[in-house]
Amino acid sequence: MDDLGFILGSYIVTFGSIALYVASVVKRSRRAGRVVSREQRPWT
Amino acid sequence: MAPDPPVVLNDAVVVIGAFPVLAGANLTVRSGEIVLLRGPNGAGKTTLLRLCAGLIELKRGRGRVLGHDLSTDRWSVRHRVGLLGHANGLYPDLTVRENVAFWGRTVGATDAEIAAALRRMALDARLADVQISRLSAGQRRRTALAALVARRAELWLLDEPHAGLDAAGRDELDEVLRQAAQAGATIMVASHELERAGTLATRQVEVVAGQVRDSGAIS
Amino acid sequence: MSERRHAFASVRATARLIAVKDLRIERRGRVLTNQVLPFALIVMVMFAFALDSDAVLERVAPGLVWLATLFSTLFVIARSFAVEGSDGALDQLRTSGAPSAGIFLGKALALMVQLLVLVVVLVVAAVVLYRADLSWQGGVLLVTTAVAATGGLAAVGTLYGGLSAGAKGRETLLPLLVLPVVAPVLIGATRATESAFGTNGIAVGEGWPWLGLLAVFAVLFGVTGAIAFGSLLDE
């Protein structure tokens, strides 16, 4: 069935790109987190 | 007149890119002074002048210019100062007269004041109707000075104003500055022409590594 | 000294001062007539090569006129702010105390005049190259359309031109910012021009509602620009 590829594809695109974005945010914040200690972060 | 000095900087830090060009500058300039800023290239003289003109943001520290806070009210500072930077701020396609008239009129100068400014820098005769693009570097500098004269600023900020000027032009410049100071304007000049500027200035300060060292009054 | 000093120019005086200055620079420098206009005309000729059919060309002529205008607008905007940036004039404008609304309106007005010239030439080119027809009533509609559309383009152009004036990579940033915003102008002006040309048998009367869209656009961005330009200039 042709449509199956499209349907699966749209789920993969959706959650795949969200996962990639989350990974990039986490990576960036970890890099920054090495410099800023826990006490200096306003949300902790 | 309130005894509030025209320029007060306390630990002023200015960052350009990630580089702290001014690293905690302290400076007080009193009304009517002609202050000479000395110092090596890259010390922060130009940035200091632009800070006082309200053109750049203060990262840390405090600054007041003409009674306005540099952190909150840069706009009010701007239209009361006259800045002559490295660039002349002229339109190359316009003539000398058109340039001076344009900058004069933006601050509401009258035709008579504009004509006087041209005469002051000896630009009213042959050169007045020549386009800036046809002029030499020194003649452009002269035009920029005439435009500055037409602006009637309360605080004059000049960055290497002597650069490119001939002997006559330098004398005229010195005379213009002296008269402006007598009329109540406050003047800060960054210059490498120490001998010339030294006779002009009432005080010199040294700018080194983004800080200001007061070298005291010149008598 | 200080009481004398606060007599800086009003919004209207500043606008006139800046507009006259910009137009005088253009008259001396001739960037519009010697570079932008030839470019726009070449684009029109290239469209003819690409579409390669008189019938199609006649049908799409209004769109091509405005597309060519849009692309040329980007150059005129860039030039308008290159003039301010090349010798530090922008710093002098910032320290002049001239009201930013006046600076905005002046630059937009000068831009609008230049764009009007551009549109007139391109319409003539469309009539000649693409055999567009223009009736008397169509002419009235077209003139009004051109004024409203160039007004909108000039307002948006000045706003985003000022924003990207000092920025690095402004040559590519400007189209990215401007083109999505001016889509309504492209749509509205093209439809109105279709009616003016009578393309596909569309009556002239059908073009006037589009003019409303163009006018709303021009007024909205004109007013917003006059308000917001200060904080963009205020670096």
Place this chain on the structure above:
Amino acid sequence: MTPTSERNVTGTSFTRGLGIVTVLGIGLLIVLGLFVSPADVNQGESVRIMYAHVPGAWLAYLAFIVTGVSSAAYLWNRTRSLTWDRIAGASAEVGVLFMGISLVTGSLWGRITWGTYWTWDARLTTTAFLFVTYVGYLAVRGLGGSHHQRARRSAVLALLAVLEIPLVHFSVRLWNTLHQEASVAGRGTDVTMDGLMLFSLFLGVIVFTLMYVWLVLHRQRALALQDMVEDFGLDAALAARRAEEVV
């Protein structure tokens, strides 16, 4: 040193809880959307794309609204704070991501249902313009300058975008109604939702909204960290600058 091995930099117990709920929700959504919920009478299986597409599009619009509101909050003097600017930036970034995703899933859905990837429907066209506009917004954010310079510039731009979008939408709709061909977007969209389908869609919206909050919180904190890193760098740079005169 402990900070280098730290894994959870921008998290708090609240975001951790939120993250767990979101991940569980996504799992449930996938199961419901792909397997449990029935095929639609008209759309057939392609309706399953809707469970990912509709919440994504909703989210993008929500994100841009948040960007607009927090930009206005930054520009308003009494609430001027870089936090607003960071929320605006984080929200726009998430919005662009979700708008990109829903453009892709939407055109995949269109290919099945309409037989075409793209149609010049007003909603679609506006969405595409919105996407490009906020890509431009993010580009302006990346221009550099001081933090407040960045904030002021991008806040003005975000408010201009708020002005732009209705104009674009209105003009495209006007253009479309006069368009010769009948709009394809009207066809094949009638969905008779049964309870489970409606629930799946509803779940999708909830889960995506939670995910949005989670993403923006983390991204906003990451931006705050990056700004702080720059400020810390300043202390070292200041010391180095002051030491120049000794040489």
